[in-house]
Amino acid sequence: MSESSQSAPVGVILAVDPDRFAEVAEALRRAGLTVTSEQPILGAxxxxxxxxxxxxxxxxxxxxxxxxxxxxxxPPPDSPIQ
Structure with missing residues (x-):
């Protein structure tokens, strides 16, 4: 029953220490993050x-x-200026 009370997933963007990227990314996965994109050089x-x-x-x-x-x-490119 606890799974049905779990809140809906939301998209997040995280800035992390780029010198410890792999370590922090693994800790985030353990904390519940489903990673969809990694930019290790940027630390994101x-x-x-x-x-x-x-x-x-x-x-x-x-x-x-x-x-x-x-x-x-x-808006589409052909829409009037607002």
């Missing part, structure tokens, strides 16, 4: 996590920031 990861799991990601040593993904819809 993106992925999904249940919404109530975001505090656990923020608590991982080596994580500098956790931001929710945002979707922005631009």
């Amino acid at each position: 990861l993106s992925g999904t996590v249940p919404e109530d799991g975001i505090p656990a990601l923020e608590a991982v040593d080596g994580v500098e920031s956790v931001d929710r993904e945002r979707t922005i819809q631009l």
Whole structure:
């Protein structure tokens, strides 16, 4: 029953210590992050996590920031200027 009460997954983008990238990425996976993209040189990861799991990601040593993904819809090129 606990699985049905789990919050919906949300997309997140994380900035981590690039010098410890592999170590921090593994700790984030253990904390519940499903990694969808890695940029080790930049020290950035993106992925999904249940919404109530975001505090656990923020608590991982080596994580500098956790931001929710945002979707922005631009109007079509032929639409009138607003």
